Amino acid sequence: MAEIVGGFLLPHDPLIASAPDAPSPEQKKAVMDAFATVSRRIAELKVDTVIVVGDDHYTVFGPHCIPRALIAIGDIEGPAEPWLGLPRLPFQNNQALAQHIMQHGFDNGVDWAIAKDITLDHSTSIPIHYTLSQDSDVKTIPVYINSGVEPVISNRRSYQIGENMRDAINSWQGNERVAIFGTGGLSHWVGMPQMGAVNIEWDKTVLEAIRVGDVEQLIAMTDSDVLEQSGNGALEIKNWITALGFMGDCRGEIIEYQAVHEWVCGCGFVELAVA
Template sequence: MAEIVGGFLMPHDPLIPSITDAAEPAQCDRVLGAFEKVARRVDELDADTAIIIGDDHYALFGPHCIPRCLIGIGDVEGPAEKWLGFETGVIENNEPLAKHILFSGYDDGIDWSFAKALTVDHGVAVPHHYCVKSNVGLRTIPVYLNCGVMPVVQGRRAQQIGQSIRRAIGSWGGKERVVVFGTGGISHWVGSAEMGRINESFDRRILALAGAGDVEGLIALSDEEILREGGNGALEIRNWICAMAALGESRAELMLYEPVPQWITGIGFAELKAA
C-alpha cells in the first residue's frame, strides 16, 4: 500500500523568489539553503508524490466562490502570478491518488471541492519550485485550504482534513511514497498598516507547539488571537495543522527560523518526524 514517508513545514512567501536580493545576504542564503535541504531530504526519502497544502491569495478564487478545501485531481500548471519570476509550466499530478483522496474524503464527511484543471498560485508554486521541481519523477498533488478570506477554515477542520488524507493514503492500493508539505506563515500582516511587522515571540511559540507535536495547542489558537499576535498571514498555520494531522503522531524538528522584514514574514522550516 501507499505510505507517508515524511513531512515538512515551510513558507510559501512570494517575495522570496520575486525580490530575493532584498533580504540580507546571509538570511537569504540560509532560507534558500533550507529549501535545498528539504529537497535533498525528499530525495533521500525516495518520495514519488508530494502533497502541497497551501491557500489561495485571491489569485485563483474570488468573492463569487471561495472553497473551504480544494484538491486538484486533473491537469495542473503554474504559477498564476507572472511576477514571481517563474515560467508557467506543467506540474505533474498524481491523478489516481488525488481522486482517491477526494472520494475517501467524501466517505469521511470532508466537503472537498475539486479542480479538474488548476493553475496554482504561489501557495503551491513556491514550495514546488524550490523543493519538488529538481526531483525528477516527483509528482505533486495540490491542496488548498481557505486560510486567507474570512471566515477561514478552522483548526479542527484542518486537522480532520489531514487525518482523512492520511487514511486515504493508507487505504490506497498503490505503492506511492508520499511527503506532505504544510506551507505558509508564520507572522505577517498583508495589506494593512502593519505590513512588514514580524512578531518573533509569536513565531517561536508556534514553532514550539509544532516541535512538541502539540496539534491541540495549535487548534486552540482562535482567529482573533492569531490576527492580533501574528497577523492575517499567520492564519496559514492551519495548513501546518493539516500536514501534521496527515503525518499522525509527529513532532516538528526545527530546521530554520528567520524573521525577514524585507520579505514581510517570520519564516519557519521544520521536518515532521514520528513522535
C-alpha cells in the same frame, strides 16, 4: 500499500521569488539552504508524491467562489502570478491518488471542492518550485485550505482534513511513498498597516509547540488572537495544522527560522517525524 514517509512545514512567501535580493545575503542563504535541505530530504526519503497544502490569496478564486477545502485531481500548472518572475510550467499531478483522496473524502465526511484543471498560485507553486527540480519524477497533489480569505476554515477542521487524507493514503493499494508540505506563515500582515513586521516571539511559540508535538496548543489558538498578534498571514498555520493532522502523532525538527522583514514574513522550516 502506500506509505507516509515524511512531512515538512515551509514558507511560500511570494517575495522570495519576486524580490530575491531584498534581505541580507546571510538571511537569503539561510532560507535557500533550508529549501535545499527539504529537497535533499525528499530525495533521501525516496518520496514520489508530495501533497502540497496551500491557501489562495484572492488570486485563483474570487468573491464568486471561495472553496473551503479543494483538491486538484487533474492538470496543474503554476504560478498564476506573472509578477513572481517565475516561468509558468506544468507540474506532474499524481492524479490516481488525488482522485482516491477525493473519493475517500466524499465517502468519509470531506466534501472537497474539485479542480480538474488549475493554475496554482504562489502558495503551492513556490514550495514546488524551490524543492522539486523540473526534471524530478516526484509528483504533487495540490490541496487548498481556506486560511487566507474570510471566512476562514477552523483549526479543528483543518486537522480533521489532514487526518482524512492520512486515512486515504492508508487505504490506497498503490506503492507510493508520500510526503506532505504544510506551507505558509509564520507571522505576517498581508496588505495590513503592520505589513513588514514579524512577531518573532509568536513564531517561536508555534515552532516549539510543533517541536514537542503539542498540536492541541495550535488548534486552541483563536483566529482573532492570531490575527491581532501575528497578522492575517499567520492564519496560514491552518495549512500547517492540516499537515500535522496528516502526520498524526509527530514531533518537529526545526530546520531553519528567519524573521525576514524585507520579505514581510517569519520564515519557518520544519521536518516532521512520526513519534
